[in-house]
Amino acid sequence: MENNNCFHCGDDCGKNPIDFQNKLFCCNGCKTVFEIFNENDLTCYYDLQNSPGAIPKEVEGKYDFLSQENIIEKLTEFRGDTVEITTLYIPHIHCSSCIWILENLNKINPNITDSQVNFGKKTVRVTYKSKETDLKSVVLILSQIGYEPYISLDDFKSSEKLINRSLIYKLGVAGFGFGNIMFLSFPEYFEVNEFWLEQYKHLFRWLMFALALPVVFYSAQDYFISAYKGLRAKILNIDVPIALGVSVLFIRSTIEVALDLGSGFFDSLAGLVFFLLVGKYFQQKTYDFLSFERDYKSYFPIAVTKINKSGDEESIQVYDIKKGDRILIRNEELIPMDGILINGRAKIDYSFVTGESQSVTKQSGDKLFAGGKQTAGVIELEALKSVEQSYLTQLWSNDVFNKNKEDGFTNITNRISKHFTIAILTIAFVATAYWLFYDASKAMNVFTAVLIIACPCAIALSAPFTFGNLLRIFGKLKFYIKNANVIEQLAQINTVIFDKTGTITSNQKSTAEYDGQILTEDEALVLKNSLRGSNHPLSRTLYDILKTNDIVSLDEFEEHTGKGIEAKHKNINLKIGSANFVGNSETASVLNTAVHISSNNIYKGKFTFYNSYRKGVSKLFNKFKKHYDLVILSGDNEGEFENLKKLLPAKTKLIFNQKPEDKLDYIKFHQNEGAKVLMVGDGLNDAGALAQSDVGLVISEDVNVFSPACDGILDASKFEELFKYIRASKSAITIIKWSFVLSFFYNIIGLYFAVTGQLAPVIAAILMPLSSISIVVFTTVATNILGKRLK
Amino acid sequence: MSVIYILLAVSIIVAIVFFAVFVFAVKSGQYDDSYTPSVRMLFEDELVKPKKTNTK
Known part of the structure; x- marks a missing residue:
């Protein structure tokens, strides 16, 4: 079996493999791709991975719409006089060979000057000379070599996608500030009252202040904004104590430096912001190759063929379809709007819309709904409604699609933060009141120290790291x-x-039960062999279910599309197909799909299909x-x-x-x-x-x-x-609760120093990163153990 | 000891240069796709190979 697989795509070559240069191919398409690569010195495509290709599809006429000006306009991201750049989504990209061949497109067509793959997003960005070639031929080349781009209505809407990189910038700024402030603050921690240090410490402190400015006003700005929004909505979210902590840290440090009272807490401040942003970044696990936001637009084609009054065919954008237009739908194309079948035999697969996997046959004059896929030949329809007003697409006008699910959902961190904030403020005020009475000079010091040390960095990090992991x-x-x-x-x-x-x-497997007279051995043989020749999905399924038989060549075999198969072998004349076709007049109320069989015009029985769970x-x-x-x-x-x-x-x-x-x-x-x-x-x-x-x-x-x-x-x-x-x-929530307990423990230690008025910058500089890091370690280890149990 | 001014100035400038390089790297999209370049890097050799065999 092993050497009977296609050299290009790896599929079984079947009975008649094509032998070319001592290599086997399953179809002419795969052979052609190999030839193209061979001519252009690109055969080391096959060295990188075994059978990396896909079976190329026949695509005649399918991409005619790509010659239209307004569609090219939308699909290209840059259009100069001589150069155009477009980014195409190619679902088939799956291995390193794919990257290699797609980045060497210029060898196949020299008019393509550059192509760059983004493996995660499965896109290729192609730059080509617009004078010599065009978008359509680029897409055709890609399709020919087995990398058919997927172009849907979704691409039409947004020609430019903005990438938000602000979090990386903020993280960079915070990390930059954190590292440099650390350097500058270290001398004072270890060399107290050293002569030269005393001389220059003001310079060091003002430099730290300068470095802290962008950290507070740029990197931490989201926390201030979020806290402000929370307060306006009367919610004490986790960003309220964070914003409070950051501003108190900054103000107190600035005053200390300005009045020469101490070195301030700039290092803790920058570290705090840095760790918080790292947590945010870690939580943002995105799957570039998946999209969770798709609606019908991702399924719908961008253009369809319209038949003019004069009988000419013309590609038009689907949004331009008006009521009364004549539309041509080819095999395997999706019907984009509700319409009436005028011409041709429709066999519509509504699995997109209803989930029902068997296709339905329609007669001319029947109504067809948007979202169905034609599976047999060419049909003509008359549009009844525009795309947006069709039955299926109207579902998206429901309010539920405009609602953001996260609104009105309070997450675990914010639930706890409400109590936390109140508790911290109470402690701060009680301690201040005590010191006002006892030693008024220390009161302000204690008040700010409590707010600094209680800044819930560890709490804010628990959930992002647990969930992120x-x-x-x-x-x-x-x-x-x-x-x-x-x-x-x-x-x-x-x-x-x-x-x-x-x-x-499951979509693939079904089970079938036979009901009727038992077939003779010869009949079973003919049945199996005639199913073998048919490509109809039901035939394929039934073929897979039936027991293996010897292969015999049939004397006569004819497939009547949409009706069934007629096969002759020796003295058996077998008809397989719909009830009418085999001559079964009883049309009982049938809920399940069935295939009927008659032998020599005598009705034998039927195979009823059941879903396989x-x-x-x-x-x-x-x-x-x-x-x-x-x-x-x-x-x-x-x-x-x-x-x-x-x-x-x-x-x-x-x-x-x-x-x-x-x-x-x-x-x-x-x-x-x-x-x-x-x-x-x-x-x-x-x-x-x-x-x-x-x-x-x-x-x-x-x-x-x-x-x-x-x-x-x-x-x-x-x-x-x-x-x-x-x-x-559920276990993840438990882990978060335990890490809350852990961070409360750190807070209690910190609060002891704060309330007693002993909070030195060096203690804050040790305690705050320590609590953050131990939370990160705890949640990571705990979730990894959880993950092990899942496997 | 006034040399500290020069040292500080140099260290800050070096830090700022690295920061500017980082901003440039983000801006040019280097952080958008962290996988493909790692594979692409390995291809340069493969490209040369078929050419060699042809010149033989």
């Missing part, structure tokens, strides 16, 4: 989460709602049932009711025939009754429910394929582990 651990286990807040929300879930198709069932569904539900309410919300009919009933724990609610809006409303209703909902879905039809739920997770067979807007993406292979992951989020 857990995000990384989850990422390694193929559970990709949008941000840290999601983990916290996940820990509070009490209701779990699953979609059915594609979520608890993911491995471990039953186990997972049984784990969930103790602590959570369970619901199945399905857009499908009730055909699977009995099966599900057997499979899942008795308390699981099963609700069928749910439209996307119904799902959303169902969740909303239960949230109003206090439920914290985790929605697990997969398709665009769940988009509303995912947005409405507290946490929306998407199950994905291949995380590089698009999934709708959500809070997290779970690789389908890890479906069984979902329960463990939710448990882990």
Whole structure:
């Protein structure tokens, strides 16, 4: 088997491999790619990784829209007289060979002057001479060598994306200030009353002041802004005590330096800001290659072919489709708007919209909805509505898509900070009152010292480091989460709602049951062999399920598209396909998909297909049932009711025939009754429910394929582990609580020095970093242990 | 001991130079993609190899 694999893409070459230069190829496309590389001296592409390529697709006519001025305008980031630059998203980028070949595009087409890959984002930035070549030919070259760019309506909207780098700058400034202030403050810690130091210490102190200025006013500005916003909304968030601490540190240090009272706390101040920003940076784990913000625009094409009155074909932008336009949809293209079928045989796959995997056949005159994918030949439709007003796209006009989920959610740090701030202020005032009475000269000193030492650096760091680390651990286990807040929300879930198709069932496998007269051995042989020749998805599935038989060559074989297969071998004439095709007149109410069989025009029976559930569904539900309410919300009919009933724990609610809006409303209703909902879905039809739920997770067979807007993406292979992951989020909250205890302990030590009026800069300089670092160590170690248990 | 002024000035200037280099590095996008360059670096040799075999 090993040497029967395609040299380019690694697929099995099947019966008729193409032999070229002693290498086997599965199809002409792969051979062509090899030839292109060979001609251009690029064959060391294959040295870097075995079979790195993808099967190139036939793309004739597909990219005609790229010759249109307004579309080129939107897709290019720079257009000069002779040079154009564009960034294309290529989902197939997966290994180092990909980077290498894509960065050597200029060898294939010399008019491409430069190409640069961003592996994380899976994009390639191509610079080419616009006089000699154009965007369309660049895209065609990429498609030919197996790197087809994905161009969707999403690209049309935003031609320029702003990258926010301010956090890195702030971190850099704080680190710069921190390091240099440390150097300047060290001499005074160790050489007290040294002669030369006494001479120059003012210079040192003013230099520290100067270095602290950008740290306070630039690096720490977000804390001041956030604290101000919190106070205005009457919330004591964690940034209030931080901002208070930073400003007291700065003001007191400045006064001390100006009045020659001491060296100030500039080193602690810069260190504090630096550590806080490091925590913020660490929490920002992003998955460049995933997007959690997608809506229908990422699925929709950018342009379609319109048929003019005169019969000419023309590419138009989908937003320009007006009611009454004639639109041409090719095989494998998505229907972007609601319309009426005029011409051609439509076989629409609505899996994007409903999650239902079997395609539906439509007759001319039938209404077709946006979001369906044509799977057989060319059709013509008349637009009934524009893109934005179509049935599917209207879902996005629901308010829930404009709402920010994080609003109205108080995280654990801010919950504790309220009590913390009040406690610290009380201690500060009580201590000051005591010293006013006892030794008034020290009162101000003690007041500021309390606010400085109590600055909740360690508390503010607990959550970012715990969640940040857990995000990384989850990422390694193929559970990709949008941000840290999601983990916290996940820990509070009490209701779990699953979609059915594609979520608890797998897309690929189905099981089929035979019902009817038993087939003779010869008939079974012919059945298997005729299915072998057919490319219809149902035939493929059935072929995989049936027992292996000898391979015989059929005497006659004909596939009637949309109806079935007719095959002849010796004296058996077998018909496989729809009920009408095989001549079965009884059309019982069929909820499940079935394939009927007749032999020599005598009806034999049918194979009924059932969804195949993911491995471990039953186990997972049984784990969930103790602590959570369970619901199945399905857009499908009730055909699977009995099966599900057997499979899942008795308390699981099963609700069928749910439209996307119904799902959303169902969740909303239960949230109003206090439920914290985790929605697990997969398709665009769940988009509303995912947005409405507290946490929306998407199950994905291949995380590089698009999934709708959500809070997290779970690789389908890890479906069984979902329960463990939710448990882990709960443990993370416990870890944070323990690190709060640890930081209170440090605060008590610090407060002892502060309240008794003994807080020297050197104590602050030791205690503050020490508490921060020990919190970081504790949370990191604890979450790593947690992560080990997950594996 | 007035040499301390020169030393301080030099150290501050060196620090500022490094800081400016850092800002420049961020601005030029070096921190946007931290993976691809590490792979790209290894390719330079591979590029030369096929040429060599051709000239033989």
